[in-house]
Each structure stands twice: as C-alpha cells, then as structure tokens.
Amino acid sequence: MxxxxxxxxxxxxxxxxxxxxxxxxxxxxxxxxxxxxxxxxxxxxxxxxxxSADRSTALAYAGVLSHTSAALAWRLPLRVSPRKPHVTLPTHRKARVGPPAVLHWTDLPATDLRRGLTSLERTVVDCARILPFGQALAVGDAALASGKLTSEELQAAAAGICGRGRANALAVAAAVDARSGSFLESILRSLLLAAGIYDFEPQVLVTTPGRLARVDLGHRRAQIALEAEGYAYHGDSVKFAADCRRYDDLVSAGWLVLRFTYRQVLHDPDWVVATVRAALAQRGVHKDWS
Known part of the structure; x- marks a missing residue:
C-alpha cells in the first residue's frame, strides 16, 4: 500500500x-x-x-499564486514582500475557509492551474494593477531580462485587461526595457519617465580615454550619466578604486555623472528629478522629448 x-x-x-x-x-x-x-x-x-507557505495557501483555496506572490515565485524584484499571499481563483468559484490571503477572481487558463501560479505576463500585469508605476516597472524590466517574456507579449496581456489598474499596466508595458540592470535603476528610470524625461537609456556604453565604461542610465546627446547606487556598492578597496577610475574616465571624456542613492531615489524623488532637470538645462537640453 x-x-x-x-x-x-x-x-x-x-x-x-x-x-x-x-x-x-x-x-x-x-x-x-x-x-x-x-x-x-x-x-x-x-x-x-x-x-512553501504561499503555495500551501493557494492550494488550500484551490487557486493559484498571483500578483506580488507570483512575482516572488518567478523571482522578480519587489520593494517589500506581501504580508499575505495573493491567490487568484477561477471565476465563479466560491472561496473555501482557509489561511489569511488576498483573494482575486478571474478566468484562469489551464496552464496556470497546472503550474499553480499565473503566467509571467499575467503576473507583471497584475503587479501593475496594485503597485505604483516604478515598482511595477522594476517587475516588468526583470521579467523581460529573464528572456521568458517579450514586450509584445506583455503589451498584448495589458491590452486584454479592463477595470482598475489598466492604465498603469498599459504604461508599464509600453516602458519596460530588458536592459535595466537593477531594481533601483528601474525605479530611477520610472521617475524620469513620469516627469516627461525620455532620452535616458539603460546600460549605455561610453568610450572613454581609459576603456569602455557602462553607465546605469545615459543621455547620449547631453552626455549625462546617472548612477543608481545601492547600499553594498563598493564591496572592497579594489572595487572602490576601479569605480573611482571609471568615474574619472567618464568625466575626462566630457560626461557629467550624477550618483543617486537608494534613499534619495525612494524617499526624495522630487529632488532627484529636479537635479536631473538642472543638469539637462546646464547642457542646453531644456525639454527632453524623444
């Protein structure tokens, strides 16, 4: 037996x-x-x-992990993990009594039910429905960078939804970029896009007297580099020295380098945008329309 x-x-x-x-x-x-x-x-x-606790909760309701809980399962970056699992049930299915969870209802394809979580494109769209633009963009950027999703697939998924959060989902689908190098870089780019500043590209390669230097966000015409600095950026003295040399190479090549920390990007976005605008004005770019 x-x-x-x-x-x-x-x-x-x-x-x-x-x-x-x-x-x-x-x-x-x-x-x-x-x-x-x-x-x-x-x-x-x-x-x-x-x-896992999240998977057990979804099974308890005979649903699938969705929204930010599915993002965790897909290993997409979040600013904070959800306090309660997000679980989506098939339309018209009554909820059982179960563990604490945020419940949603929609038509679920058979593949999602077999997998136990929403598809990658549906996960990004659902995150865009409940997260601010910047955090949702970071999720979308990482999904594209995984190579498992295309921008066309995401745009189609966003266009297919209705109701709350649709406008944000469409905006995220239009702005995602697989070149984004980190969660913080995506958030920084989202601040610029929301402010109407469009010509900064992720991971731009700059030819300097020393070598090729890669910058987080680069404005080629104005030669302005934006760096999104996480807490554990330098690591050791060798990395710190290499970063200083890279900064000097960029400056000597005529680039203006602005460095923004996690706290500044997340907690002082108005100052960040104003600083970038001032730098653009200094370089003679008063409106940054693409």
Whole structure:
C-alpha cells in the first residue's frame, strides 16, 4: 500500500480527503497528519509538508499564486514582500475557509492551474494593477531580462485587461526595457519617465580615454550619466578604486555623472528629478522629448 506522502506526490503535492480516502484508510491519514508526514491545509484538504507557505495557501483555496506572490515565485524584484499571499481563483468559484490571503477572481487558463501560479505576463500585469508605476516597472524590466517574456507579449496581456489598474499596466508595458540592470535603476528610470524625461537609456556604453565604461542610465546627446547606487556598492578597496577610475574616465571624456542613492531615489524623488532637470538645462537640453 502506498504511503500518504507518496499519494500526495502523485497528485501534485495536494489532495482532498475524498481523493485520499479512495486509496488509503482514514486511520492511515490521521496517523500521517499526527506524524507530520502530511499537513492539513484547510478542512478536507491536505498537502505535503515541504510545500512553501504561499503555495500551501493557494492550494488550500484551490487557486493559484498571483500578483506580488507570483512575482516572488518567478523571482522578480519587489520593494517589500506581501504580508499575505495573493491567490487568484477561477471565476465563479466560491472561496473555501482557509489561511489569511488576498483573494482575486478571474478566468484562469489551464496552464496556470497546472503550474499553480499565473503566467509571467499575467503576473507583471497584475503587479501593475496594485503597485505604483516604478515598482511595477522594476517587475516588468526583470521579467523581460529573464528572456521568458517579450514586450509584445506583455503589451498584448495589458491590452486584454479592463477595470482598475489598466492604465498603469498599459504604461508599464509600453516602458519596460530588458536592459535595466537593477531594481533601483528601474525605479530611477520610472521617475524620469513620469516627469516627461525620455532620452535616458539603460546600460549605455561610453568610450572613454581609459576603456569602455557602462553607465546605469545615459543621455547620449547631453552626455549625462546617472548612477543608481545601492547600499553594498563598493564591496572592497579594489572595487572602490576601479569605480573611482571609471568615474574619472567618464568625466575626462566630457560626461557629467550624477550618483543617486537608494534613499534619495525612494524617499526624495522630487529632488532627484529636479537635479536631473538642472543638469539637462546646464547642457542646453531644456525639454527632453524623444
């Protein structure tokens, strides 16, 4: 006779009592729960103990992980993790009593139900419906950079939704760029786009007297480089020296370099935008329309 854990594994890690009772005894199930071989997710639903908390919650509702919870599963960057898992259920399915979760309803394709989470394009669109533009753009940039999604697929997914958050989803789909190098860089770029500053490109290569230098965001015409500086940027003295040389090479090549920290980008965006505008004006670019 198969063990409860083996039966659960064959059923994808989750099963109802009726499914289990068809192949094992009630006493065997009770013993497996007591021994920790099986976890009771909610009334009449059992799961494998190695399932993640988010996945267990989605299974408890017979739904799929979605929105920012799906973003975590796809390993996309978030500013903060959701306090409660986001779970989407098929339209017209009543919610069971289950663990704390944020529930949503929509028509789910069979592939999402089999996978247990929304598709990559749907995940980006759903994040854009609940996150600010900058944070949603960071999710979209990373999705494109993974090579598993194209901008055309994302634009089609955004165009296919309606209701709350559609405008933000369309804006994100139009602005995503696979070249973005980090979450902070995407947020910085989002500030510029929201302010009508369009000509800064991610990861621009600049020819300097020393070597080729890559900058986070570069304005080729004005020769302005923007650097998004995370907390753990320099690492050690060798990296610090290399960064100083790179900065000097850029300046000697005629580039103006502006460096913005995580705190400045996230907590003082008006100053960041004003500083970039002032730099553009200094270089004779008073309006930055592409």
């Amino acid at each position: 198969q063990s409860v854990a083996e039966v659960l594994a064959q059923l994808g890690g989750c099963a109802t009592y009726a499914q289990l009772a068809a192949v094992i005894s009630r006493r065997a199930l009770a013993r497996a729960v007591q021994n920790g071989e099986v976890v009771r997710l909610t009334r009449g639903v059992y799961g494998h103990p190695q399932l």
